[in-house]
Amino acid sequence: MNHPIRPLVSAVLILGVSAFTLAGAIADGGHYYPPVTDKTTAEECGSCHMAFPPSMLPAASWKKMMGELDRHFGDDASVDAATADLITRYLTSNAGDSSGLRFSGKLLRDIAPGAAPQRITELPRWKREHREISKAEWNDPKVKTKANCAACHDGAAQGYFDDD
Missing domain, CATH: 1.20.5 (Single alpha-helices involved in coiled-coils or other helix-helix interfaces)
Known part of the structure; x- marks a missing residue:
């Protein structure tokens, strides 16, 4: 039975x-980093470039970056104070070194405590992961910049950065 x-x-x-x-x-x-879920952050940051997952950088990086929006990688990305505060709170509370997050361990492993790197593309782990990419591939018109993750990672907008 x-x-x-x-x-x-x-x-x-x-x-x-x-x-x-x-x-x-x-x-x-x-290679998974939760994508930006805050509407204001997604809209403001995503209006010029991919809204990078906050867990890709430590909180100190996001604080510094948000405090220098008038000099944001050669552009003036200034927003009003209330919007800046909202975005800063979102980014820092979801940063890679924030309590309870487990998604950024490998990417931030080689970062000194308290460091505030400003470019994800300058992180030691990022450089190791991308070391075999040729100069010709970086110069491809579809890529344009090392920060254009979606050019090579189809799932980047959903937080997946595995090799495609």
Whole structure:
């Protein structure tokens, strides 16, 4: 006689193992960074470039960057004080070194405590991950800049930066 609970137990075990495997793959791969979910941050930052996941940099980086919007990588990206405060709070509370976040460990591993790097493309881990990309690939008109993640990573807007 078949026991009615066996299929249910099997399904629960399969789901559990699948979830554990997926979570491990994401955590181990180190290429997932939760995308920006705050509407104001996405709109303001995304109006000029991809709104980079906050967990890609430590809180000190975001504080410094938001405090220098009038000199934002050669442009004036100034916003009103209330908007700047909202964006700063969002970025710093979701930064890579914020409590409880586990997504940026590998990317920020080589950063000194308290450091405030301003370019994700200057992080030691980023450089190692991209060291085999030729100058010709960087100069491709579709790429234009090393900060154009979506040119090579189809899932960048969703937070996935695995090799495509």
